[in-house]
Amino acid sequence: MPFPALNHVALTVRDLSVSAPWYRALIDADPVLDEHTETGFRHVVWQFDNGTLFGIHEHTRPMTDDRFTEFRSGLDHVGFGCADRAELEQWRSRLDALGIEHGAIVDAHYGSGLSFRDPDGIALELFAPSG
Incomplete structure (x- = not known):
């Protein structure tokens, strides 16, 4: 059985009021989804021509003040x-x-x-x- 293709990527951001317009300008398209979920986060999602979804999430749970670094375990x-x-x-x-x-x-x-x-x-x- 072949390994499935990448379907979506979701990144957690600190403030969607900053990140959503930034990504919207970068991608040069409106998101296909912008909603608050029942599980405690809001997500904004774009769909690319190849079908891949790219989303950014803002959680209601407080974040640490650490900025992203690719030198920690997790996303590079x-x-x-x-x-x-x-x-x-x-x-x-x-x-x-x-x-x-x-x-x-x-x-x-x-x-x-x-x-x-x-x-x-x-x-x-x-x-x-x-x-």
Whole structure:
């Protein structure tokens, strides 16, 4: 039996009033879902053309003051796929236009990546495989 494809990613954020507009501008689309759940959190979810869902959650339970770091056990980063390096260059320009700080495009033998962070410091990457 083959392993199933990735269906969705959900990130916990500190403040949806900050993160939801930031992601909406980045994704350049309205979410398909924005609701308070009966289990104690609100989530805002986007659906990409390939069917993958990407959501951000704000829980009613208090958070610690720690910011995200990929050097703790758990999530390292979320990677979004691009067709090629030229598309990464377009994204670099878009991030600049949105005022989102980012690193340089890093090339490796397996592909190229462009890293940046969301308002909570969660590591995000745009990635294009080589070839």
